[in-house]
Amino acid sequence: MKSLLPLASAAAERPPALAGLDLLATAVLILDAEGQIAYANAAAENLLESSLKALSRQKLNALFLNPAELDALCAQARQHKFSDLRQELTLERGGREALHLHAIASALDEPPASVLLELREMVQQIKLDREERMLDQSQVNKELIRNLAHEIKNPLGGIRGAAQLLEMELPPLHLQQLREYTQVIIKEADRLQTLVDRLLAPHRRPHIVGDVNIHEVLERVRSLILAEFPAGLAILRDYDASIPEFRGDKEQLIQTVLNIAHNAAQALGERIVAGDAQLIFKTRVARQVTLAKVRYNLALDLHIIDNGPGIAAQIRDRIFYPLVSGREGGSGLGLTLAQTFVQQHQGVIECESRPGCTDFRILLPLP
Missing domain, CATH: 3.30.565.10 (Histidine kinase-like ATPase, C-terminal domain)
Structure with missing residues (x-):
């Protein structure tokens, strides 16, 4: 790819011919032969949370904790192995949220060994993947709850009934003392029954629209x-x-x-x-x-x-x-x-x- 323009000056001013790139939602950076940032459009400044003036003083890989894949992508672009290279990256940043990016690297003819890098956040795809996982997990949870609640419900009725019958058969001499134990069984069975009913409530109640x-x-x-x-x-x-x-x-x-x-x-x-x-x-x-x-x-x-x-x-x-x-x-x-x-x-x-x-x-x- 031909050079878009000479790289930005030491004062980190935006070349006038690249002003249109500030209108893009995609982050665009130009890296020199050493991997130092020579240009960043407005979207890149927002993505990296830093100004062009600050970015132009450092190498791009210094901004991340795991830059190996990014470095390899840029190196292959410099070697002109492909017209452009595309890759999905997760770049970790110390103390800040990781960036999930779709990266495209293209070689520039001039200045020599410079690279044009496009970075696009994969926010929508990550959101869709998370929602899909939540739906799948929710469906599994609902089936598990329904089956477990039904399995618990029948024994609970038997336990409560047995405690009531036992209470009726208690000898009068020890009725008050032993009745405390049967009441514990009955009350705990009722508490579990209430919990089971709450678990089954969404599946029992009709959907009234x-x-x-x-x-x-x-x-x-x-x-x-x-x-x-x-x-x-x-x-x-x-x-x-x-x-x-x-x-x-x-x-x-x-x-x-x-x-x-x-x-x-x-x-x-x-x-x-x-x-x-x-x-x-x-x-x-x-x-x-x-x-x-x-x-x-x-x-x-x-x-x-x-x-x-x-x-x-x-x-x-x-x-x-x-x-x-x-x-x-x-x-x-x-x-x-x-x-x-x-x-x-x-x-x-x-x-x-x-x-x-x-x-x-x-x-x-x-x-």
Whole structure:
């Protein structure tokens, strides 16, 4: 490939003839024979989180912890083995999130041994892969829960019945003392029965479809949460009033949002005491969205955001699994049920969390 222009000057000024590259969403860099950055367009500055002036002082491979594949790609381009080379790379950066990139390297004739490098983030592909894994895992979880709950249900009835019969046969002399033991058996059997019923609830309850106004759903949840936490918690509303009604199960959606918001409110315990706990209900319209491998022109983009301590790192990737809870005494079913209800509406639910901000995002197709 011919040279686009002489490389940038020592002052790291953009050559006027390359100004058009700043309009591209793809990051474009020019590397000299030693691999030092000679030019970076605006998208490259954003990607690498640094200015051209700062980048021009260092080699590209010095920015990453694992530059071997990138170096090999550029070396092959310099040797003119192919017209251009394409490769998917994951580049680690110290203290920052890794970059998942599709890279294209092309040799330039002048200056000698220089390389034009195009870098494009694979955000959409990674998102689709993650959603596909979540759907597959959710389906496995649902089958496991259903089978396990049915296997537990029948023995539980027998255990409870046997305890009741045993209680009826207890000798009067020791009735009160021994009755304590039978009552423990009965109460624990009832507790497990309640848990089993909750596990089976999404599969038993019919899907009642009607017209749903998402803001009515959110206002209902808001009133329920504020009734339980009347002081120290503010629930802010950031609504897009243009969002149309859609077909769905209103009660399931109320339960979905309530489960998430209630978990958030419980996690905000210390901030509620301090008086600065905050929940945000935010709605927007997303366009051209792919949900469960289906493309939709419009989708509801609902965020439930809190300013709590965040989800513990050790369970962050498993929060939608059944019986996984970050709270002592929690059943670990609230988010599992929320995910099930969202998927029954052909939507997806995802979460991003860090200390001070946890954001649950629900995407549902709109007409």
